[in-house]
Amino acid sequence: MHITMVKKELADGQPCKKCMQAEEMLRVRDVWDRIDDVVIADEADPQSDGMKLGAKHGIDVAPFFIVEESGEETVFTSIAKFLKQTFPDAKRPSRKATGTVDTVAALDELQGKTPQEVVNWALSRYGNGCGFAFSGAEDVALIDMAAKSGHAFTVFCLDTGRLHPETYHFIERVRDHYGIEISLMSPQATAVEALVHGKGLFSFYRDGHSECCAVRKVEPLQRALSKLDAWVTGQRLDQSPATRSDLNVIGKDVAFSGRGAELIKFNPLAAWSSAQVWAYIREERVPYNELHDQGFISIGCQPCTRASRPGEHERAARWWWEDETQRECGLHTGAGD
Numbered sequence: 001m002h003i004t005m006v007k008k009e010l011a012d013g014q015p016c017k018k019c020m021q022a023e024e025m026l027r028v029r030d031v032w033d034r035i036d037d038v039v040i041a042d043e044a045d046p047q048s049d050g051m052k053l054g055a056k057h058g059i060d061v062a063p064f065f066i067v068e069e070s071g072e073e074t075v076f077t078s079i080a081k082f083l084k085q086t087f088p089d090a091k092r093p094s095r096k097a098t099g100t101v102d103t104v105a106a107l108d109e110l111q112g113k114t115p116q117e118v119v120n121w122a123l124s125r126y127g128n129g130c131g132f133a134f135s136g137a138e139d140v141a142l143i144d145m146a147a148k149s150g151h152a153f154t155v156f157c158l159d160t161g162r163l164h165p166e167t168y169h170f171i172e173r174v175r176d177h178y179g180i181e182i183s184l185m186s187p188q189a190t191a192v193e194a195l196v197h198g199k200g201l202f203s204f205y206r207d208g209h210s211e212c213c214a215v216r217k218v219e220p221l222q223r224a225l226s227k228l229d230a231w232v233t234g235q236r237l238d239q240s241p242a243t244r245s246d247l248n249v250i251g252k253d254v255a256f257s258g259r260g261a262e263l264i265k266f267n268p269l270a271a272w273s274s275a276q277v278w279a280y281i282r283e284e285r286v287p288y289n290e291l292h293d294q295g296f297i298s299i300g301c302q303p304c305t306r307a308s309r310p311g312e313h314e315r316a317a318r319w320w321w322e323d324e325t326q327r328e329c330g331l332h333t334g335a336g337d
């Protein structure tokens with residue numbers, strides 16, 4: 001087997017940050033020495049060896065990897081997938097020893113750090129004891145950062161049974177793109193049956209969404225978190241000024257319990273705007289839900305999400321029949337409200 005890594009050098013002579021992160025990840029996983037050739041794609045020189053390899057394989061992102069075996073070439077643009085398929089035996093960072101964290105001191109340290117730095121900080125302490133709650137665009141940006149950190153991590157998704165078909169396809173694309181496991185957390189069948197039997201399939205339009213969200217989201221979330229020490233959310237301060245005004249980048253989660261004495265919650269995107277998230281998604285070519293191209297901004301369950309109207313706040317298209325201060329699903333309060 002012969003492995004070539006193609007790294008980019010920017011037009012201004014600077015090294016590519018993403019390629020440096022990939023190299024760091026390969027070192028963390030103890031496989032850096034197993035890369036046979038490192039070829040530079042010089043943005044300013046289309047004739048550089050790396051640029052020619054990019055043109056040959058129709059790839060314009062970096063880094064990418066070419067694995068040649070028995071005369072066959074396989075090209076990877078996802079480092080996570082490259083690692084999983086080429087080095088299934090690569091060292092995986094072990095679950096970190098935890099213990100209590102001084103969240104006040106940590107908040108002091110993490111304020112002003114980039115989301116990538118916050119994710120690195122979280123995973124260097126908790127490893128796969130830290131879970132990413134995956135559903136929206138913000139969450140995949142965070143998973144992208146986790147994949148680049150070189151550390152182990154856990155991803156789970158609340159499958160309420162009422163998601164859009166596009167969302168289910170999106171989950172599979174993310175799983176495939178990063179070569180990661182995504183645990184789908186389903187609600188308790190008996191609880192769903194009791195709710196639907198007693199109140200029908202659309203009780204939330206009459207009674208408010210709390211009861212259905214408690215069954216389909218909050219209980220499965222509690223079950224997922226009970227196996228973790230920390231979790232990471234894609235919450236942003238500007239998403240819902242009425243309900244998220246005190247959002248910090250790190251804090252103790254007092255609404256839910258983890259497997260130990262405390263559960264830590266990270267919100268690395270707290271200070272980011274939607275525009276910053278989407279700039280990251282485009283720059284890093286992060287997969288996103290195709291519903292975004294149809295006017296959806298904040299995407300939840302199919303019956304409770306509609307496309308946003310021009311100029312409308314993104315949360316206005318969720319549970320639009322309820323008061324603005326009630327538009328949370330209980331995932332961040334534990335109360336199902």
Ligand code: SF4
Pocket residue numbers: 160162204208209210212213214216217300301302303304329
């Ligand atoms: S978002 Fe709607 S369908 Fe989904 S769990 Fe909440 S109330 Fe039920």
